[in-house]
Amino acid sequence: xxxxxxxxxxxxxxxxxxxxxxxxxxxxxxxxxxxxxxxxxxxxxxxxxxxxxxxxxxxxxxxxxxxxxxxxxxxxxxxxxxxxxxxxxxxxxxxxxxxxxxxxxxxxxxxxxxxxxxxxxxxxxxxxxxxxxxxxxxxxxxxxxxxxxxxxxxxxxxxxxxxxxxxxxxxxxxxxxxxxxxxxxxxxxxxxxxxxxxxxxxxxxxxxxxxxxxxxxxxxxxxxxxxxxxxxxxxxxxxxxxxxxxxxxxxxxxxxxxxxxxxxxxxxxxxxxxxxxxxxxxxxxxxxxxxxxxxxxxxxxxxxxxxxxxxxxxxxxxxxxxxxxxxxxxxxxxxxxxxxxxxxxxxxxxxxxxxxxxxxxxxxxxxxx
Ligand code: UDP
Numbered sequence: 388x389x390x391x392x393x394x395x396x397x398x399x400x401x402x403x404x405x406x407x408x409x410x411x412x413x414x415x416x417x418x419x420x421x422x423x424x425x426x427x428x429x430x431x432x433x434x435x436x437x438x439x440x441x442x443x444x445x446x447x448x449x450x451x452x453x454x455x456x457x458x459x460x461x462x463x464x465x466x467x468x469x470x471x472x473x474x475x476x477x478x479x480x481x482x483x484x485x486x487x488x489x490x491x492x493x494x495x496x497x498x499x500x501x502x503x504x505x506x507x508x509x510x511x512x513x514x515x516x517x518x519x520x521x522x523x524x525x526x527x528x529x530x531x532x533x534x535x536x537x538x539x540x541x542x543x544x545x546x547x548x549x550x551x552x553x554x555x556x557x558x559x560x561x562x563x564x565x566x567x568x569x570x571x572x573x574x575x576x577x578x579x580x581x582x583x584x585x586x587x588x589x590x591x592x593x594x595x596x597x598x599x600x601x602x603x604x605x606x607x608x609x610x611x612x613x614x615x616x617x618x619x620x621x622x623x624x625x626x627x628x629x630x631x632x633x634x635x636x637x638x639x640x641x642x643x644x645x646x647x648x649x650x651x652x653x654x655x656x657x658x659x660x661x662x663x664x665x666x667x668x669x670x671x672x673x674x675x676x677x678x679x680x681x682x683x684x685x686x687x688x689x690x691x692x693x694x695x696x697x698x699x700x701x702x703x704x705x706x707x708x709x710x711x712x713x714x715x716x717x718x719x720x721x722x723x724x725x726x727x728x729x730x731x732x733x734x735x736x737x738x739x740x741x742x743x744x745x746x747x748x749x750x751x752x753x754x755x756x
Contacts, residue, residue, distance in 0.1 A: 397425025
């Protein structure tokens with residue numbers, strides 16, 4: 388008998404487990420995969436930490452969250468500054484003075500940039516006539532103008548989400564900064580970095596003191612697992628837990644194509660986005676640049692967005708009206724019982740950054756401990 392059963396060995400459960408273990412609770416962790424750390428899992432290949440389920444850059448504005456992760460890993464000084472490749476021309480991201488000058492070579496000062504964007508957004512703003520943008524295209528053009536929308540947003544976004552920008556919510560790009568200074572830092576947060584030695588090591592430390600069973604699928608013996616602990620924290624798909632009784636929630640999936648190359652430096656940056664509509668992948672990650680690696684070889688990953696089908700890895704929740712309403716039905720069921728708590732991207736059906744995941748988990752830890 389355990390105090391806690393954690394279904395899923397990712398960041399959400401690791402956060403709660405670290406607190407439970409500190410209080411002397413008896414914890415069991417099961418995960419169907421052969422490794423720890425869920426989607427932030429990193430695997431070392433010839434000295435390079437490879438982010439196996441997509442690049443993860445830790446960033447937060449919350450000092451308490453930063454202090455928390457620094458107990459389990461030392462973070463390096465990596466600052467995310469992705470570059471966009473559009474038909475062979477390179478542009479700095481996020482949208483800042485470097486980008487504006489690269490797009491419009493006569494734009495030199497912040498005032499030039501503001502005027503150019505204003506003149507490009509004018510027609511869209513007039514057609515909105517004071518109304519809020521109703522989709523991503525309207526949001527993007529009124530924020531940053533037609534040229535940047537066509538070069539840096541339109542193709543990338545349609546590949547990422549599998550539908551036209553006119554059918555996507557404006558909220559998706561509200562998180563991208565627009566700056567009138569020469570600053571390529573992708574995030575506005577005060578704290579940022581990558582754990583030295585990889586995320587998996589960090590998660591293993593957080594779970595230290597718990598019993599861990601990998602290659603162990605909760606659904607193979609569900610009743611037995613539910614009876615093994617006083618409390619269960621489940622970070623799998625909430626609709627699967629309830630046997631899809633109201634229907635399946637939709638996700639976006641990703642396919643990763645990883646290769647090791649016999650050269651030291653393939654693209655000169657950790658992240659290069661391919662923002663045109665024709666290139667089938669959205670970005671190439673060169674993992675060593677997340678940690679300033681000096682190895683003689685390199686590992687790169689091409690990332691292809693995919694339609695999700697049952698059995699595929701789910702990565703992003705599709706938080707449109709239809710799916711959000713369906714999730715609310717599952718959430719109502721979840722709220723009716725008090726043994727199992729649902730957490731993480733799949734259990735809460737939400738787009739979580741890592742720091743949000745930790746904050747949500749710390750809240751649960753406070754409730755249950
Ligand atoms: N985006 C874009 N062009 C880019 C990068 C991002 O238009 O070069 C948009 C796109 O709509 C994407 C959103 O910004 O879905 C958020 O992208 P981000 O890279 O921050 O999200 P991630 O997929 O890394 O979580």
